[in-house]
Amino acid sequence: MPEKKADIIAQLQKDILLLQGLKPTLNSAAVDVGLGPIKNAFPNHSFPTGAVHEFISTAAEDAAATTGFISGLTGCLMAGGGICLWVSTSRTIFPPALMSFGITPDQVIFVDLQRDKDALWAIEEALKCEGLAAVIGEIRELSFTNSRRLQLAVEQSRVTGFIHRHQPRSVGTTTCVSRWKITPLQSEAIDHMPGVGFPRWNVELQKIRHGQPGRWQVEWSAGRFQPVRKVAPVLPQQPIRKIG
Amino acid sequence: MSRRFVTIWFRHLLTDWFTRRQPHLRNTPFVLAAPDHGRMKVTAANASAQLHGIHAEMSVADARALFPSLLVLDDIPELPVKLLTALGHWCIRFTPITAIDPPDGLILDVSGCAHLWGGEAPYLEDILSRLTSFGYQVRAGMADTIGAAWAIARYSTTSPIIPPGEQMACLLPLPPAALRLESAVVERLLKLGLYQVHNFIAMPRSALRRRFGQQMLYRLDQALGHEEEAIMPLQPPEPFQERLPCLEPILTATGIEIALHQLLAALCQRLTREGKGLRTCVLKCYRIDGNIQQIAIGTNRASHNPAHLFKLFDNKIATIEPALGIELFILEATQTEDITPAQEALWTSHSGLESIIVAELLDRLTGKIGPGIIQRYLPDQHHWPERSIKPAASLEEKPDIHWRTDRPRPVRLLATPEIVEVSAPIPDYPPMLFRYRGEIHRVKKADGPERIEREWWLETGEHRDYYTVEDEEGRRYWIFRLGHYDADKPHRWFIHGFFA
Numbered sequence: 001m002p003e004k005k006a007d008i009i010a011q012l013q014k015d016i017l018l019l020q021g022l023k024p025t026l027n028s029a030a031v032d033v034g035l036g037p038i039k040n041a042f043p044n045h046s047f048p049t050g051a052v053h054e055f056i057s058t059a060a061e062d063a064a065a066t067t068g069f070i071s072g073l074t075g076c077l078m079a080g081g082g083i084c085l086w087v088s089t090s091r092t093i094f095p096p097a098l099m100s101f102g103i104t105p106d107q108v109i110f111v112d113l114q115r116d117k118d119a120l121w122a123i124e125e126a127l128k129c130e131g132l133a134a135v136i137g138e139i140r141e142l143s144f145t146n147s148r149r150l151q152l153a154v155e156q157s158r159v160t161g162f163i164h165r166h167q168p169r170s171v172g173t174t175t176c177v178s179r180w181k182i183t184p185l186q187s188e189a190i191d192h193m194p195g196v197g198f199p200r201w202n203v204e205l206q207k208i209r210h211g212q213p214g215r216w217q218v219e220w221s222a223g224r225f226q227p228v229r230k231v232a233p234v235l236p237q238q239p240i241r242k243i244g
Numbered sequence: 245m246s247r248r249f250v251t252i253w254f255r256h257l258l259t260d261w262f263t264r265r266q267p268h269l270r271n272t273p274f275v276l277a278a279p280d281h282g283r284m285k286v287t288a289a290n291a292s293a294q295l296h297g298i299h300a301e302m303s304v305a306d307a308r309a310l311f312p313s314l315l316v317l318d319d320i321p322e323l324p325v326k327l328l329t330a331l332g333h334w335c336i337r338f339t340p341i342t343a344i345d346p347p348d349g350l351i352l353d354v355s356g357c358a359h360l361w362g363g364e365a366p367y368l369e370d371i372l373s374r375l376t377s378f379g380y381q382v383r384a385g386m387a388d389t390i391g392a393a394w395a396i397a398r399y400s401t402t403s404p405i406i407p408p409g410e411q412m413a414c415l416l417p418l419p420p421a422a423l424r425l426e427s428a429v430v431e432r433l434l435k436l437g438l439y440q441v442h443n444f445i446a447m448p449r450s451a452l453r454r455r456f457g458q459q460m461l462y463r464l465d466q467a468l469g470h471e472e473e474a475i476m477p478l479q480p481p482e483p484f485q486e487r488l489p490c491l492e493p494i495l496t497a498t499g500i501e502i503a504l505h506q507l508l509a510a511l512c513q514r515l516t517r518e519g520k521g522l523r524t525c526v527l528k529c530y531r532i533d534g535n536i537q538q539i540a541i542g543t544n545r546a547s548h549n550p551a552h553l554f555k556l557f558d559n560k561i562a563t564i565e566p567a568l569g570i571e572l573f574i575l576e577a578t579q580t581e582d583i584t585p586a587q588e589a590l591w592t593s594h595s596g597l598e599s600i601i602v603a604e605l606l607d608r609l610t611g612k613i614g615p616g617i618i619q620r621y622l623p624d625q626h627h628w629p630e631r632s633i634k635p636a637a638s639l640e641e642k643p644d645i646h647w648r649t650d651r652p653r654p655v656r657l658l659a660t661p662e663i664v665e666v667s668a669p670i671p672d673y674p675p676m677l678f679r680y681r682g683e684i685h686r687v688k689k690a691d692g693p694e695r696i697e698r699e700w701w702l703e704t705g706e707h708r709d710y711y712t713v714e715d716e717e718g719r720r721y722w723i724f725r726l727g728h729y730d731a732d733k734p735h736r737w738f739i740h741g742f743f744a
Contacts, residue, residue: 061719068744099647100653106620106636109619125609131605132602195712
């Protein structure tokens, strides 16, 4: 009986989403970005493509972590030879590093602009273009009106947009489908080997439309996202005392 | 098709130009003078000065003796060529092929142009009346050969238009100087009493060659049309060019748009037929007042889609100033490339670098904001991080080597490395802690060093030893030490990037 109840609840949830205006994506169009347990936070348990996601970062280190997370997502969207447009006003991305996140760096077109206004226009034009797999915009401020323009653009073209706001003056309200905050997390040594391990992040989903916000710890290894397993901390070895 | 040429002779090119700039000089006798062997020599005299018997090559002192209140102005060297070039460009409205003929003439190749003006007489009349209205005293000649036209413009007293094939008859009564001969040859001819061309044209060629040189026969043949004469056009004709002369001057943006639509349709039709697409394109608008307004576009991928190209031009139409009106539009594809025919029905959903809609998007971005904003990178064969990538020249360019993945590289690389203060336990060990922007980071985990040598054939300097370090909060950095460890030199550690 409980199984049947779960089915009914799931069906009812889908109906509610439909009533709330969320269009169901076709199974073929749904892209698995390999987010593992985070998937359950999304409506219909699938990563919302054809929408604008917003990322907030404060420190330069957070920006690097956010870039890595976005690159991982974009790499999944670009699988199969898609290209993406990277619009920014102050670009410090080092393209060879994108290779480890599943992006072929020569498939990325960088657009470097001086002013936020131009960048917003470029992002909007790019989001209207159906030939792109993803559009990444690095801008500082995004007003409600501007975010609505971007939302209208993606509703037509179904392109996924990532807006990375570094050190925004005010976070404000936007119409973006989600708001993320990614911060670096201490890496775990592989098999207790010395050195730096795989990149790990604290992923905080602060807002998600029709979904459940939450926090996770995610590692990028073997070319995909993997949830961090809680491993019992290894006790530091007692230093061997010299005797005598 | 027989060729036709027009030569234009500016009788007082320099002085007319001075009169144009300073209208009060119109009725004043004045000369231009330049120093020559320690005296001032007249280089040009205007019409009213010539009435007083003053001519070029005279010394200024002699000229002043003839007319004491003569106004003497400084000559500007190189001015004739500059003026003729500008006038030659202006004459492109009459024919695409114009050439300058220093010191005081222009040569136009008008083959097949005159009928657009309703015949040769109105055509020449139009050229002359417009140049006259600028204030230049001009004479022109039209003939089958440049030599004949040149002679007619300067020495004939009859009609300036020589009907096709009759250049021989018109040359006969002219003086020998009309054949563009060297002054020594002309003098010798005059000394021998050969005052007109018909005096010597019937002489045996061998006799002429012996006495006056090969050059004279060559000039004679050129004038009669037995020898081809090449001219150097001011503007080499573009293979892909469309012209649209307007009956009435165009003043409005709508008018320009209509003209652009027509020109683009014609140009794109021709490009499609020949399997080409344009990369750069220029629209030139010739204004009534002699000014030329132009707007240019460039595309990221060769295109012959008129709608897309029009959209690129559309942003810039507002920058054209029609002033009194535009009488001629010329659309030139300055750079073209072969284009592969698109399989539109099958591949419209294609989302790669070959996609046409992406190329059109990039064109819109560059068209609105400016060139140089779009970058794409390919791997380059260098280990030095700043040089390990190179910008791609075009969207189609493929990387010739693989991207390296064997070494960790930071996601964000600082444009210039920033200095950090470091304390390392022993030389060549990763640092224990470092201070970056006032904050102390204690290193918990570290990898390295990865030594990258500077490429001595490109620049001199010391190598870098890179370490990947992680601090207690999990923030990952790429730092390096410049050169070998040296206790005497502090501040040799830099931060170069942030890992994800």
